[in-house]
Each structure stands twice: as structure tokens, then as C-alpha cells.
Amino acid sequence: MATMAEADKKIVTQHDPDVERDMAMTDETVSIDKGDILQLESLDRNLNAKMHLVNNAIDEIGFTRYQWKLFVLNGFGYAVDSLILLIQSIIAGQAALEFNPSYKNGLTIAAYVGMLTGAFFWGMSADVIGRKFAFNVSLLLCSIFAIVAGSSPNWIVLGLFVCLSSFGGGGNLVLDTAVFLEYLPSKKQWMLTLMAAWWGIGQLIAGFLAWGFLPNYSCDDPSVVEGAAPCTYENNKGWRYVWFAAGALVFVMSILRITVIRLKETPKFLVGEGKDAECVETLQAIATKYNRPCSLTLEKLQACGTIERMAQREGKAKWSPSHITVHLKGLFATRRIAISTSLIWLSWTLIGLAYPLYNVFLPSYLGSRGAEFGESSQYIKWRNYTLVNFSGIWGPVLAGWMCQLPFLGRKYTMVVGALVTCIFFFAYTQVRTQTQNVAFTCVVNFCLNIYYGTLYAYTPEVLPSAHRGTGNGLAVSANRVMGILSAVIATVADTSTPVPIYICAALYVVMAGVAAIFPFEPYGKRSS
Template identity: 80%
Template sequence: MASEHLDDKKVSPAQDVDPERLSEDNTSIGKGDILQQEHTDPVLNAKMHLINNAIDEIGFTGYQVKLFILNGFGYAVDSLILLIQSIIAGQAGLEFNPGYPAGLTIAAYVGMLVGALFWGLTADVIGRKFAFNVSLMICSIFAIVAGASPNWIVLGLFVCLSSFGAGGNLVLDTAVFLEYLPGKDQWLLTLMAAWWGLGQLVAGFLAWGFLPSYSCDDPSLVEGAPPCTKENNQGWRYVWYTAGALVFVMSIARITVIRLKETPKFLVGEGRDAECVETLQMIAQKYNRTCSLTLEQMQACGTINSDRRGSATHAVKSKWSLGEIGVHLKGLYATKRIGISTTLIWFSWTLIGLAYPLYNVFLPAYLSSRGASFGEASPYITWRNYTLVNFSGIWGPVLAGYMCATRLGRKYTMVIGALITMAFFFAYTQVRTNVQNIVFTCVINFCLNIYYGTLYAYTPEVLPSAHRGTGNGIAIGWNRVMGILSAVIATVADTSTPVPIYICAALYIVMAGVAAIFPFEPYGKRSS
């Protein structure tokens, strides 16, 4: 819509607003919006355009810095919980003698699957704020309790419940951060994935610090070793206690450091224009920035389509109906290009959901077997190497963030990251020495996080704001389903052989091809 129409607060009726004219708006502070040409709801497009202009006008402030850190906690916790269960499974198994050793991995992924779907769907129904404030608290409580588990089944239950809390963070963290970011700073969404590596690093440090000194010996490996009991096998429990306490501190910081308000793009999708403008004006005032957006400008655009808005026009009791969920699912296929994009994104998450756990979640077993073949029986050496590998993973998203801010864009950053990872996967099968082993595992962890970190950021960028939580939740849900499948595969297959590495390499080739044909490229555009 033309800017002069906004200035005099007179615009054409809703049905006359042409989203294509937005790209011709010479007063735009930023560049075009990603989905503005998709002809979904022209009034909603016009309002999103105004919000993007306002966020660009305010610019990057301390508010976004706080969100980068506090949302980053969610990334770190997701990887922390997932890796801790795989790290401690062996020692807990010696104590409990489980009938199904891969049970913890399945419990963790089931919890994260349900968490991703629950928090993702509720994010589009009741908003982003509730999950942001509650999810980490739930995760921390059950992580601490997991350390006191009396048997394998109870441990699996608490791992599942802790993962339920953690599972919602990857859905919400990217959405919340993105919906406050100026267009020129959206590459920071990729950089935020470095927190994932930090979570892995903490898991490695906890294992390195507690397991070698406070764990029982495996009677099958150490002749004459006493049976494993709670008294002589406290290391894995200390890992849970420490991790849970750390997550608890993070959850308190989320509530106290920033009083998160509902995101402007969620509010406008719900028809709450006044609250949207108030939130943006509050940020501008707090950080002494300019924000020229007014409620009159928003209202002058018209009223958004009630069929798309759904919950804003129905009684509160209908918010949890299947029809409400159907509205958001339908919105993810509002146009042919949006539908193709949604499908390819979900397919990519499915592929990485199988490739990543096969290699990384079962990496302790693989490292242990390689270490044994190299004569490294010491748990200290094994977990030291594991920590080094996780440290290297932090820097993949850092490079990816830089690449995304260049003309390579998000799509070709993912293509390059996937292909390089594939090459090193194949090369890794030729490892024969200690030095080669640690170097290659570090390089692979670095490279695969280039792809993974970018996919995390790309997904919410190209999803429609009103349906972002649902689309993101289902994407990560598919990821978790494949994680469960990978645990089953690992149970019946030998993960100490190079076969999983060949499978992972082939999957990354497919991922590179899918990334190349994504219909949207966010570089130089703003999320809708």
C-alpha cells in the first residue's frame, strides 16, 4: 500500500489492498518481505509490512541482545538434555541392567516429539510468551529428579518429561527472536545455533568431570570389578543434578532478566493491533529509538481475513478445537509455493533427524570402540576427546552466520555445509590413527552444524508468522520421529562399524539437493 495513503489515514478497502504494491513502496526502510507476493491476505501483508518497517526503524537494541542470550539457552538445553541421556546411558545401564538399553534414547525423543508438537501448536493458539517462560522450568525440575531415579523405567520417565520441556524451545526460540529482529540482522538467527554447540560442550565437560572419577567399572571389561550399585556409581547422577540445576538457573533468568511481551507479529495475526503498536513503542522508548508506527496506520489497512485469523473471531472455548489447528495447517499450504516450501522443509528435518542421531547421539559408543582399537581404554581420554568434538561444533554456526549474510544466502550455505559434511563422512571411514580420529570428528561436527544451524534459522524465516509455531513444531516433530527410529536401528545394528557413517553421508547428499530447490531465499528480504 502506498505511504501517502497511510499518512492521511485513508486507504482503499481491504479487498483493494494489493500486496504487490508493497514492493514498490519507496518509503520502506528495509527490503521486501519474503511472502509479500504470495497473495494470501493482502491486509495482513500490509500490516506485516508496517511492522517490519517499524522494527527496522527501531533497529538492533539491548532487547535483542537479551533475547539472543535467553533464547540461546533453549538451544543449549535441547542439545544438553539429548546428549546427557546418551552419555549416562551406559553407566546407568550397568547399575540397572535394563532389558532394552536404547530405552533412554527413545524416551528422550518421545518427550521431545510431544514437546515440539505441544509447544509449537500452542504457540500459534495462545502465543509465544507462555512457552518461553515455562518450558525451561519444566525441563529443569525433571532433569534434577532424574538423578535420583531408583530404576531404569523411572529414569526413562523423568528423561521423557525433562525432554518434553526442552523440546519446545527450538520451536519457540527461533520464532520469538526472529519476530523482534530487524531485517538486516536476521542472519543472527543462524548464529544463535552456536548455543547448540555450547550445550554439547557443557554435556562433554560434565561427563569428563564426573564419569571417570565417580563411576563403577564394567565387570565385562575389568576382571574382578565389584557389581555396580548406587553407592559406587554416582557419576551419572551428579551429571543430572548439575545439568538440572544449570537449566533451573537459566529458567529463572528468562523470567527475571526480560519481561517478555507477546511478539508483535503474533498480536497482529490475532487482530490485536493496539497491543502490537504498544509493544513496539515500549521498546523504542526504553532504548531511546524512534518508532513512527501508529494504531491509526494499522487500522487504516483494514481487517484481516477472519478465516485465516480463526481464533481471534471465535469464542475462547474454540481455541483448542481441531478446527483451530486445521486453520494453521491450511495456512502452511495457503499457496502453491508456500506449500512446496513447507513440504521440503519438513522433508529436510526428517532427513537430518535420521542422519544426526545415527552419528552424534551414538558417537560415545563409536568413539569408545575406536579408542579401544587404538589402545585407549581410559574413560578420561574418551570423554576428553568427546569434549573437544563438542567444542568444535560451536563454530559451525558462526561460519554459517557469516555465509548467510553474503550472496550465498541461506540456501547455498546449506548446500555447501551438507556437501562438505558428506565428503568428510566418507573420508572418516579411512581413519586409522588417534590423531586422525579426533581431527576428523572435530571437523565433521563443525561442518554438519553449518547445515543444521542454517536449517534451524531458515525454517521460521520462510514460514508465515501466523502459522510459524505449527510449521516449526511439526518440522522438529518429524526430526524427533526419526530420532526414535535411529534408536531402534542402533539397537539392531552395530554402530561401531562405518556403516552408519556411509548412510549419513548419503543422506547429506539428498539434503544438499533439497536445499538447492527451496522456493524461497531469505537473503535480502524480511520474514513475514
């Protein structure tokens, strides 16, 4: 016998089909009631309405094994970025002994130039031609050039291949967050912060490779070891083995991306391109494969109307200046979006300068103050390096938990991470022994990644979907420009003065202040 409540439900739904649809939702999809972060910001109401329906569908489907695959294989893209960046710094010294370059910081500049151009190019292409192509190709290019780098006959060629490998790896980083986010149900958006733990895993892999190859297959530095033989190809193959092993690992993972994930174009990109039918097909295919409900239909999307920018660009080539300009203008579509974009780019610029400079100046400064943390044993040196990198994995894990707390959210997780990092940066200047050096480096790496990991996740969350790749790419590009600048400063500046150390630490206070005034808080809302 039907209850009174059921009778009431039948009466209501006879007059309102939308209410009938919403009542059909299961308890697992209550997040459908959440607001979209930018729902009141876009000038295109039709696009807003479509994005809202797509978010509803993703929440309705929920978290499946498909997202787990993305978490692992997209996360490896995070790892590759840090892996390539660290490997070039790890092997630079040994390669320099063999090639005797006139500019020893050349590899660092080459890596950052590659990552700068990669972030800009692949970020822009992700908005113009789609996430799928850039996602599949960028990591494959990175792996090929990383393997070839191990065969370099001289310093200039090595720098070229480091640059080309970084071009693929640095661009891939921009896509990993965008692709993962655009398939995530809102209840799991915190996992975007957690995914930054893969950055530390990449550092850890670099440490293991260095620990495994460099102590046993490297020549001695003649300036340190009296009577050491000159470094040649025959007695200094360790750094080459590191590149071969890293490139092979990245190659395997790039193939797994294509064969295991079989990525479909993201629904939000398809909607932004006016491809409503393909969007519905993609979401329905996932729902069918994992036996989940999905009530989104082509008719519902088309009822929202035509996206304005589709009409504006009709008849124009995808790579036309006007089409590219649309993506740049979209990052400043309203006052709040413009402020948000500017502050995000400022944050990436500040941390891009502060952290590399700190690493450059600290060893010389500590040496001038009498710190003794040199280690003659290559085995112990790379063991300690691995410990430090291992500690960096857990910062984003803690950040993933913190950003779910209502009183912190994403913004104040970054504030806490930046301020705690600043405190330990200042304290680090008092280090005097090897043990203190390792301990403080581990703590700083852990705390820094609370801020860094959250910033990585926050950036794509608050950017408009149609312009997410461009905005994210330019943010990371600003970070890479500062990395290049830090290498130049390290070459020409006095590294024994304490002033740069205090400036770098103070920059983290500025970063905390910037995070506090971000206009959007993603906690409890859905990315647009």
C-alpha cells in the same frame, strides 16, 4: 536559508503524508525498503499489509539491548536441547551398569519421544495461546524434571523423567528461533543462524559435566575391569551428579528468562491475533525504553482492515479443531508456500535420520576394520569428547558469515555445509587411530553445524508468522521421529557393515539438492 531540495521536499510532503513519513526515516532504517519474503504469497492482503508495517517499525527501532538479552537467553534454549540429548547418551552406560535394563537404548527413545511431543505441543501452543507462555514455562519444566532424573530409583523411572525433561527442552527449541526472529530488524536476521552456536555450547557443557563427574564418581564395568565391584547407588553417583548439575543450570537460566527479559508477547503474534493496540504498545514501549524512533500507530494498523481468519473463527474456542486446522492449512496456503513447507520438513527428516545413524554405526564399522581408538582413561575419553563438542560451536559462526554473502545466502550456505560434511563422512571411514578419530570427529561436527545451524534459522524465516510455531514444531517433530527410528535400527541391525555409513553420507548429497531448490531465499528480505 532553505535549499531548493528542502523546498521540493516541503511541496511533495504537503500532498503525500506517506512520503513525509518515509523521508523522516533515519539512515539507520534504510532496510525498510526491503521486501517481505512472503508478501506476494499470503491470501490475506490485510494481514500482509499489517506485517509490512510491523517490519517497518522493527527496522525503525533497530537492534537494542533487548535483542542482545534475547540472543543470550533464547540461545540458552538451543543449548538445553543439545545438553539434555547428550546427557542421556553420556550417562546411559553408567546407569545401565547399575540398573541392568533389558533394553539399553531405552533412554535414547525416551529422550526423542519427549522431544517429539514437546516440539509438536509447544509449537502448536505458541500459535494458539502465544509465544510468551510457552517460552517461559517449557524451560522451567525441563529443569525440574532434569533435577528429579538424578534421583531415579530404576531404569524405567529414569526413562520417564528423561522423557519429561526432553518434553520441555525440545519444545523450547521451537520457540527460541520464533521469538528471537519476531523481534529482529531485517539487517540482523543473520544472527538467527549465528544463534545456533549455542547448540555447540550445550554440547560443550555436557562434555564438561561428564569430564568433571564421571571419571571420579563412577563404578568400573565388571565386563571390562576384572574383579570390579558390582555397580550400586553408593559407588556410581557420577551420572546422578551430571543430572543434578545440568538441571540446576537450566533452572537458573529459566528464572533469568523471566526476571531479566520479562518477555512481552511478540508483535507479529499480536497482529496475527487481531490485537493491534497491544502490538503498537509493545513496540512503542521498546522504542521509548531504548530512546529509538517508532512511527507506528494504531490508526495505521487499523487502516489496513480486518484479518480474514479473525472473522472466520469468531465465537470459536482457541483449541477447537477448526482453529487448529487453520494453522495447518496456512502452511500450504499457496503453491510456493506448500512446496517450501514440504521441502523443509523433508530436510529435517533426512538429517534426523542421517546423523544419528552415522553415530550409531560408525564405531562398530571402524572396529571391524581394525581401527583402534578406544581409550582406557576416563579422563582422556571425556577430554576428547569436550574437544569435539567445542569444535561444533564454530560451524554456525562461519554459517552466520556465509549466509550474508549475496552469492550464497541461506540456501547455498546449506548446500556447501551439506556437501563438505558428506566428503568428510566418507573420508572418516578410513580412520585407524585415536588421533585421527578425534581430529575427524571435530571436523565433521564443525561442518555439520554449518548446515544444521542454517536450517534451524531458515525454517522460521520462511514460514508464515501466524503459523510459524506449528510449522517449526512439525519440522522438528519429523527430525525426532527419525531419531527414534535410528535407536530402533541400532538395536536390531548389523552395525559392522559399511552400507549404512555410505547411505548416511549420501543422504547429505540429497539434503544439498533439496536446499538448492528451496523456493524462497531470505537474503535481503524480511521474514513475514
